[in-house]
Every structure is written in C-alpha cells, then in structure tokens.
Amino acid sequence: MVSESDRIQQSADNARSELFTQGILYVENLPVGYTFTAADVFEFIPGFADDHPSRHGALIRALQHKQLIEFSHYGPARRPSNWDAPSRHWRRTEVKRAGDAA
Incomplete structure (x- = not known):
C-alpha cells in the first residue's frame, strides 16, 4: 500500500520543479496568518x-x-465563471523547526 507521503512525493516528482519552487517561495514570503x-x-x-x-x-x-x-x-468563488463554487482559503502557518514542540 502506498502512503500519503509517498503519493505527495510522487506528485512532486511528476510536476515541473518550477511549480513547487515558485509556490514555496511565494508562501514562505507571506506573513504568518495571511x-x-x-x-x-x-x-x-x-x-x-x-x-x-x-x-x-x-x-x-x-x-x-x-x-x-x-x-x-x-469563501466566495475566486473566478466569476464559477459563481456557485466556493473557494478554499489557506492560512500561512508558523515555520516549525526541528526540536519545537508539536
């Protein structure tokens, strides 16, 4: 059986590296709670x-x-063509460092 972590890693391996690099850079530069x-x-x-x-x-x-x-x-739809489809909003979290309590 394939674990969720393995599936996430496989999707990362299959996608263009620019996608994850740019996405992670975007999120890392957001303030916590945004x-x-x-x-x-x-x-x-x-x-x-x-x-x-x-x-x-x-x-x-x-x-x-x-x-x-x-x-x-x-929240409300992000694109006008999807007027009835709600959009998921995500929150930037604090960066967890090794040794921090969970």
Missing part, C-alpha cells in the same frame, strides 16, 4: 509550470505536507 487561495499563488507561477489541471491541488498538498499552510475557511 490567508490566500490556490488561484492567488498561481498568479505568480509561470504558465508553463501550470501545465495540468491537477497542479493546483498537488501544490497545495505539498505545502500542507511541509506544514507551511493549513486550511482556513471556505
């Missing part, structure tokens, strides 16, 4: 790295796996 959507992150990622519909989810899962973000709340 909320955003995946669409906000992808405004700063080059189009060629956003080459597949599932890239948004893969990036968010990788950021959660690294404990850089956590789910915050649902």
Whole structure:
C-alpha cells in the first residue's frame, strides 16, 4: 500500500520543479496568518509550470505536507465563471523547526 507521503512525493516528482519552487517561495514570503487561495499563488507561477489541471491541488498538498499552510475557511468563488463554487482559503502557518514542540 502506498502512503500519503509517498503519493505527495510522487506528485512532486511528476510536476515541473518550477511549480513547487515558485509556490514555496511565494508562501514562505507571506506573513504568518495571511490567508490566500490556490488561484492567488498561481498568479505568480509561470504558465508553463501550470501545465495540468491537477497542479493546483498537488501544490497545495505539498505545502500542507511541509506544514507551511493549513486550511482556513471556505469563501466566495475566486473566478466569476464559477459563481456557485466556493473557494478554499489557506492560512500561512508558523515555520516549525526541528526540536519545537508539536
């Protein structure tokens, strides 16, 4: 059986490295507690790295796996064409360092 960590690592390996590098840099520069959507992150990622519909989810899962973000709340649709679809908002977390209490 494949673990969740293995699946996250596999999606990272399959995606363009620019996707994760740019996404992590974007999130690392946000202040702790800042909320955003995946669409906000992808405004700063080059189009060629956003080459597949599932890239948004893969990036968010990788950021959660690294404990850089956590789910915050649902909000109104980010794109006008999806007027009835809520968007997920994510919150920048404090960076956990080795030895910190959980």
